[in-house]
Each structure stands twice: as structure tokens, then as C-alpha cells.
Amino acid sequence: KAKYDGRNTYKFYTEDMTEKAFERLALESNLRQAIQDESFMLYFQPQIDGERDRIIGMEALIRWKDKNGEFIPPDKFIPIAEETRLIVPLGEWILRTGMQQMVQWYAKGLNPGKLAINLSMLQLQKHDFVSMLKSMLKETKCQPNWLEIEVTESQIMQKPEQTILTLQMISKLGIGISVDDFGTGYSSLSYLNRFPIDTLKIDQSFINGIPDNMENAAIIQAVIALAKTLNLDVIAEGVETEEQKTFLMNNGCHSIQGYLYARPMPSDKMEKLLKEAL
Numbered sequence: 494k495a496k497y498d499g500r501n502t503y504k505f506y507t508e509d510m511t512e513k514a515f516e517r518l519a520l521e522s523n524l525r526q527a528i529q530d531e532s533f534m535l536y537f538q539p540q541i542d543g544e545r546d547r548i549i550g551m552e553a554l555i556r557w558k559d560k561n562g563e564f565i566p567p568d569k570f571i572p573i574a575e576e577t578r579l580i581v582p583l584g585e586w587i588l589r590t591g592m593q594q595m596v597q598w599y600a601k602g603l604n605p606g607k608l609a610i611n612l613s614m615l616q617l618q619k620h621d622f623v624s625m626l627k628s629m630l631k632e633t634k635c636q637p638n639w640l641e642i643e644v645t646e647s648q649i650m651q652k653p654e655q656t657i658l659t660l661q662m663i664s665k666l667g668i669g670i671s672v673d674d675f676g677t678g679y680s681s682l683s684y685l686n687r688f689p690i691d692t693l694k695i696d697q698s699f700i701n702g703i704p705d706n707m708e709n710a711a712i713i714q715a716v717i718a719l720a721k722t723l724n725l726d727v728i729a730e731g732v733e734t735e736e737q738k739t740f741l742m743n744n745g746c747h748s749i750q751g752y753l754y755a756r757p758m759p760s761d762k763m764e765k766l767l768k769e770a771l
């Protein structure tokens with residue numbers, strides 16, 4: 494490619510940046526509108542006990558269908574929702590919707606197990622987050638032990654001291670705590686021990702290459718051993734193949750989430766699956 498002179502380069506970049514800024518602004522205003530219109534959906538992806546092939550729980554994953562009927566992936570709008578703090582009202586909607594869904598399923602005599610709900614650090618850092626959780630549990634009649642919150646390892650490590658206290662209060666309510674994307678966040682093991690954690694969720698980037706990728710295989714084995722030592726549950730996400738499942742099972746990780754079993758699905762489909770499982 495020809496080299497631009499200084500001026501052209503400058504122009505090129507500003508145009509590019511302007512376009513990006515507009516796109517972002519449009520996304521932000523659509524997001525605001527979508528929160529008002531409640532045009533979000535919660536999808537659910539089952540988590541399986543690989544030994545008995547039974548559903549032990551599921552993860553709630555947000556979906557946004559924009560005005561054109563197109564799905565905007567959460568990796569694209571969650572960061573913007575965080576930058577604009579819109580994640581706070583959106584996160585409350587996710588929590589309430591998840592709780593209400595669990596109450597409905599249990600009321601129907603189904604066995605959805607635990608619902609894992611992803612949290613953003615901004616939600617966790619709100620001073621009234623725990624009291625909000627408490628009143629939402631009361632309002633929806635959701636039992637705390639039907640829920641697990643997922644926080645990523647890197648988020649936890651941003652403000653570990655403050656986060657420990659909040660997580661302790663959440664744990665005291667009876668809600669489970671799971672560390673998402675585990676293995677990617679460089680947390681020190683001494684810290685890990687001080688968090689009231691119930692579950693380590695092995696990041697899918699490690700699952701990808703196994704069993705051939707020796708490095709990833711070794712990391713997975715180390716995480717499983719760590720979970721055993723600290724008396725934590727361990728689950729693998731992003732499991733797509735039988736080989737991956739076999740490797741995990743042989744190494745002591747029996748809880749599996751991934752396309753191998755099912756993709757995230759809307760609640761009516763999930764309900765069908767739960768009925769079949771009875």
C-alpha cells in the first residue's frame with residue numbers, strides 16, 4: 494500500500510474515528526431505548542453433569558434483538574453498557590428476569606438446578622447492591638440457593654479488598670459465587686483463598702485446543718487440582734467435542750457447559766428440555 498503523507502494519514506484516521514464515534518453513539522442511544530422498551534431476552538445454556546448426563550444448572554446469557562431484528566452480540570454492547578453505566582438498570586432487569594424464571598420453573602415442578610447470572614463489577618460496586626439483591630429475592634420469592642453469580646477473575650482483581658466484602662455478604666445470603674473465565678486473570682493464589690468462592694469456571698480458551706495442546710491440557714489439570722485443594726466445584730465452559738469432554742472427565746471435571754450439549758436458547762425451548770428431563 495502507498496504511504497500517505499502526513500496530512501492524508503491524519504485525515505484518514507479522523508474519518509475513521511468519527512465513524513467509530515458515531516457508531517458508538519448510535520449504539521448507546523439504541524441501548525438506552527432498548528432498556529426502556531425491554532427489548533432484551535434472556536437465553537439459557539444448560540450445564541451438565543457429564544457422568545449422568547443430567548442438567549445441573551444453566552447460565553443466563555443476555556440477547557439483544559435490535560429494531561431490524563438482528564442480534565447484537567453481548568461482547569459488543571456489554572462494554573458500552575458498562576462505559577455508560579447502563580449496565581446497572583440492565584443488570585437489574587437480568588437479575589429480576591432470571592429470578593422470576595427460576596420461580597416459575599420450580600413452581601411447575603421442573604428441576605432447573607442453579608441459575609448462573611453474569612454480573613458486572615459496576616453492579617457489584619454499587620453501595621446498595623446487596624440490599625437490592627435481598628429485596629429482589631423477597632419480591633420474586635426466589636430462593637438464594639437457586640442462584641449463582643458469575644464474576645470474571647479479572648474483574649475481581651480490580652478492587653480485591655472491596656470485592657471480598659461484597660461477595661461475603663452475597664455468599665451469606667446463600668447465593669453461590671462462581672469465578673468466570675478462570676485462568677485468564679492472573680489472580681494470585683493467596684487472594685483466591687480469601688474470596689468466598691464456590692466454583693471455578695475454566696475459560697473456554699483453554700478448552701479449545703485439548704487434548705492436543707499440551708500447554709492448555711496442563712493448565713486445565715492445574716485448575717482442577719487447585720479446585721480440589723481449595724474444596725471448590727469446577728466447571729468447564731465452551732466444550733464442543735466428545736474428545737474435550739472425555740479429557741475433562743478423565744481429569745476430574747464432571748460439570749460441562751458448551752455446544753456439545755446445547756447452545757444458549759430462549760426460555761420456552763429450555764422449558765421443553767427441562768420437561769423431557771423429568
Ligand code: C2E
Pocket residue numbers: 538553554555566567568571587611612613643673674697730731732733750751752753757
Ligand atoms: P461468558 O459469561 O464467559 O459466557 C460464555 C460465552 O460462551 C457465551 O457467549 C456463550 O454463548 C458462549 N459459549 C457457550 N458454549 C460455547 C461453545 O461450546 N463454544 C463457543 N465457541 N462458545 C460457547 P455470549 O452469550 O455471546 O456472551 C459473551 C459474554 O458476554 C459472556 O461471556 C459475558 O462476559 C457477557 N455476557 C453475556 N450475558 C451477560 C449478562 O447477562 N450480563 C453480563 N454482565 N454479561 C453478560
Ligand code: MG
Pocket residue numbers: 552611643673
Ligand atoms: Mg459467564
Ligand code: MG
Pocket residue numbers: 673674694696697730
Ligand atoms: Mg466465561
Ligand code: MG
Pocket residue numbers: 674
Ligand atoms: Mg467471556
